[in-house]
Amino acid sequence: MRTALVIGTGLIGTSAALALNARGVQVFLEDHDQAQALTAAALGAGTAEAPPGPVDLAIVAVPPAHVATALADAMRRGVARAYIDVASVKGGPRRELEAMGRDLTGYLGTHPMAGKERSGPLAATADLFEGRPWVLTPTRDGDTEVLNLALELVALCRAVPVVMDADAHDRAVALVSHTPQLLSSLVAARLKGADETAVRLCGQGIRDVTRIAASDPAMWIDILSANPGPVADVLSEIAADLDETVRSLRALESADEDKRGSGAGGIEDVLRRGNAGRERVPGKHGAAPATYEIVAVYIGDQPGELARIFADAGRAGVNIEDVRIEHATGQQAGFIQLMVEPQAVPVLTAELRERGWSIRQ
Structure with missing residues (x-):
């Protein structure tokens, strides 16, 4: 070319x-x-x-x-x-x-x-x-x-x-791309009218779930208009799961011990199916997802801090597999979560402490 x-x-x-x-x-x-x-x-x-x-x-x-x-x-x-x-x-x-x-x-x-x-x-x-x-x-x-x-x-x-195949592709992206966008937006929409006190409690979980809700609505209307059937099929299945989950949660409110047991079983079922599905999401290099340990380090919101902590991890000979930053509400600081192989945790922790970093236990 x-x-x-x-x-x-x-x-x-x-x-x-x-x-x-x-x-x-x-x-x-x-x-x-x-x-x-x-x-x-x-x-x-x-x-x-x-x-x-x-x-x-x-x-x-x-x-x-x-x-x-x-x-x-x-x-x-x-x-x-x-x-x-x-x-x-x-x-x-x-x-x-x-x-x-x-x-x-x-x-x-x-x-x-x-x-x-x-x-x-x-x-x-x-x-x-x-x-x-x-x-x-x-x-x-x-x-x-x-x-x-x-x-x-x-x-x-x-x-x-x-x-x-083209149609197989459209069914696949309905599941792994288009439906997640709508679900992220649906969860984020709940925050629009939420009490300010509740919003201030937002942590990494809600940030992960709502990250793609920041996407351009006009762009997504174009995409979803071109693939509505497969997306609606996936959402119908999720809606059935949601109905069952709501019934299970209501059962947990019951004074009847059998109903509470049934409710707990329903919640456990959806959580375990979620575990099984998450395990199928490809990890690094497309392989099966590995289980990493997290080393959480207090980090200031100032230039050069990320570069410094990565450099210190490199000096320890530790490969950072993934990273997340958890911001502290109302403060110019937060925690950086370094995902590493389990055997690397003691080495990385010792090196970072020696270089003055504060490790969250």
Whole structure:
């Protein structure tokens, strides 16, 4: 791949353009909002000028509702030898293109499983896709050259290719991406009218659950409108579990010992099923999730503190597997939770204490 045209310079399009441009591909940028394309160009994603002729690959990075129209327009103009899209829904756009009578031998639907709560070119980074799955949905009538170019794109973005059927992909993302967004928003919505005293008690748990609730509603309306059926199916199953959980909790209020026992059993069932499901979520490098120990360290809110604690952990020869920061309410300080292998805990704790860090037991 020597040349590429990115149509749509939001978070995903600009991030792909940054990655390609950094690896020697000449990238052209196109957006219905010329100011956004110019912003992406200023960030080093490519040029906002029109390509002089057909490029090797056109990457359509627009909302799902506009994918088919944008692809059909690009194909009509003959802007590339091959076409892909990176929308989060795959079945619908292909069916729309088929209904338009477009020749789809030069098209392949794809979806990089990466994103942020923020959107737009200013949120883009060249490393957004590194180590992340990038779904490809080839069909029997697709051109092999298109698949090869898509695989090259995935490699240049340092992502991990995953081949799936388009409709199977849509059912999968309904479960692992679209439904979590709605559930996060539903929980966060409870905070809108909550008493200020309750909100001040927010800890890491509520922050974890509501993190993605900060996402752009307009973007998610586009996504959910393109995949409503599979998402509704998952939510229906969750609604049934919620109904049963409510009944179990009400039973725990009963004076009847048998009802309380039944209620406790219902709650235990959903918690244990949650344990089993969580264990299936891939951990580091896509392997089964490992069990790490937490070393919690008091840390001040000042420049250089994070770098200093990571450097001290490195001197101890300890690899930090994951990290979280728990902010202290109303204070310019908090705790950093360092997740490490169990056998590394004594070594890391001793090293950090020796260097003056305060460890929370």
